Amino acid sequence: MSVRILINGEKKDLPGSISVSDLLDRFELPSQRVAIELNKTVIRKSNWAETLVNDGDRIEVVHFVGGG
Amino acid sequence: MRNADLNISFGPHFLYFAFFAPLRENHRMSDTFSLAGKTFSSRLIIGTGKYRSYQEMRASHAASGAEMVTVAVNRVPLDRKTESFLDYLDPKMQILPNTAGCYDADHAIRTARLAREALETDWLKLEVIGDKVTLLPDNEQTLEAAKVLVKEGFIVLPYFTDDLIMAKKLLDAGCPAVMPLAAPIGSGMGVQNPSNLKIMREQLPDATIIVDAGVGVPSDAAIAMELGADAILMNTAIAEARDSARMATAMKLAVEAGRLGYLSGRMPKRLYASASSPIEGAIK
Numbered sequence: 604m605s606v607r608i609l610i611n612g613e614k615k616d617l618p619g620s621i622s623v624s625d626l627l628d629r630f631e632l633p634s635q636r637v638a639i640e641l642n643k644t645v646i647r648k649s650n651w652a653e654t655l656v657n658d659g660d661r662i663e664v665v666h667f668v669g670g671g
Numbered sequence: 672m673r674n675a676d677l678n679i680s681f682g683p684h685f686l687y688f689a690f691f692a693p694l695r696e697n698h699r700m701s702d703t704f705s706l707a708g709k710t711f712s713s714r715l716i717i718g719t720g721k722y723r724s725y726q727e728m729r730a731s732h733a734a735s736g737a738e739m740v741t742v743a744v745n746r747v748p749l750d751r752k753t754e755s756f757l758d759y760l761d762p763k764m765q766i767l768p769n770t771a772g773c774y775d776a777d778h779a780i781r782t783a784r785l786a787r788e789a790l791e792t793d794w795l796k797l798e799v800i801g802d803k804v805t806l807l808p809d810n811e812q813t814l815e816a817a818k819v820l821v822k823e824g825f826i827v828l829p830y831f832t833d834d835l836i837m838a839k840k841l842l843d844a845g846c847p848a849v850m851p852l853a854a855p856i857g858s859g860m861g862v863q864n865p866s867n868l869k870i871m872r873e874q875l876p877d878a879t880i881i882v883d884a885g886v887g888v889p890s891d892a893a894i895a896m897e898l899g900a901d902a903i904l905m906n907t908a909i910a911e912a913r914d915s916a917r918m919a920t921a922m923k924l925a926v927e928a929g930r931l932g933y934l935s936g937r938m939p940k941r942l943y944a945s946a947s948s949p950i951e952g953a954i955k
Contacts, residue, residue: 611746632747636757638789645784663746665785667757669728670743670771671718671856671884671906 606658623651626662637666702930704902706879707794707826707847709765711738714896715926716767716881717919718906719743725759727915732761735909735919739765741796743772744786767828769796774809776816783820795820796850796883796904797829806856810837814844821845830883833867835874842878849878850904853895854885857907861891865898872899889918889925896929897937 606617610630617629623646627634639646640663646654656662704711717737722728732740740760747753760766768786773779779799787793797817801809808831820827821844829841833851841849851871854860862868863885871880882895883904892903903926912918 611749613749630749631752632749633753633755636755636789637747638744638785640781640785643781645781645788647788663785665744665782665789666747666753666755667742667768667786667789668745669718669720669722669756670769671720671741671904 604658606656608656608658608660608662610662611664617656620655620657623654623656623662626656627651627664632664633666637664639664702934706828706902711765711902712736713738713923713926714902714930715892715923716741716902716904717909717922718904719756719760720906721910722915725754725756728910729759729761730916731909731919732764734916734923736923738763739767741767741769741904741906743769744782744789745772765794766790766792767794767796768792770798770816771800773799774801774812775799776812776819779812779816780819783816783825784823787825793824794826795828797827797846808832808852810834814840817841817844817846828881833864833871835867835871838871838875838878838880842875847879848881848901849875850881850883852884853882853891854887856884858885859887859891859908859911860885861887862894862898865894868895868898868900886922889921892922892925893929893932896926897932899933900929902926 604619606620608615608617623639641654642661704714713736715735715737716739717732717735718741719728768790770779770782773782776799779797783795786795797813797820799809799812799816801807810831813829813831817827817829827846828848828850829846830850831837831841838849851868853862879901881902881904882900886892886903886905886908895903909915909919909922
């Protein structure tokens with residue numbers, strides 16, 4: 604069953620529920636020095652492999668940029 | 672510049688520089704800055720935004736002597752590969768993630784938790800902005816976020832309006848330092864309300880006060896330090912200077928000069944002149 608998620612503010616369709624780790628691979632996102640929030644809760648890196656992304660989930664993947 | 676330095680070293684003041692200057696230098700070195708159990712020899716904290724290139728940023732960081740730099744948390748773009756910005760920072764630097772771009776306590780708290788997860792640091796520059804035009808802080812939301820984040824073990828350094836009462840509340844909430852603004856972020860207007868900073872220093876003699884935002888030129892930094900600030904955080908004044916690395920050096924010297932000036936205790940201001948040379952005994 605197709606799953607629609609909102610990742611970094613963009614709607615994306617996935618063929619089914621996948622893990623947070625697989626999500627990073629799918630979108631070719633870095634896995635070092637990034638942090639992930641699923642529905643406003645931080646998912647620790649140690650839990651990425653076992654945490655599934657489901658229909659309607661909101662995901663934020665952040666890294667660091669220049670700032671003051 | 673280098674030639675001039677050499678001339679001084681071997682000129683008439685050679686003995687002075689050889690014997691007394693090192694003592695003074697030691698005195699200066701011993702004036703360290705401690706925050707949340709960490710000791711810094713530099714009282715300048717600088718940003719990583721707005722530089723024209725990473726190379727320029729690195730050169731400016733090195734020239735500034737700063738030991739702590741701020742970084743911002745941002746969404747990873749989905750449509751393109753990104754360079755790892757953090758690789759351009761000197762690994763010895765204390766990284767201070769900020770919550771820039773957050774307009775309420777909830778967003779700032781979420782951003783802080785993400786920053787801690789990614790960087791494995793409890794250090795945080797808490798910034799909750801009240802409006803897009805002025806980027807002035809929302810003190811109420813800042814205090815609310817500070818209370819939550821301190822309980823979660825963050826080392827919360829809050830950016831706020833230069834207000835004594837708010838400073839007291841933030842310190843009571845457990846912030847190890849307060850960071851009043853000198854002027855709006857990126858404005859380069861300098862210390863707009865020196866009396867507020869002076870009052871804050873006098874009323875909170877034991878608090879760590881870091882002036883954050885609004886410095887434009889080295890004299891602004893010196894003024895803030897002369898007023899008793901413990902440190903200064905700046906970004907745009909260095910990043911937008913025509914020669915960023917040279918401005919970084921200027922800011923380093925200004926912060927040191929202002930600090931020494933504050934520690935030395937200024938002469939009293941007088942409305943009228945006070946002769947420096949003896950008036951008695953002048954030829955008639």
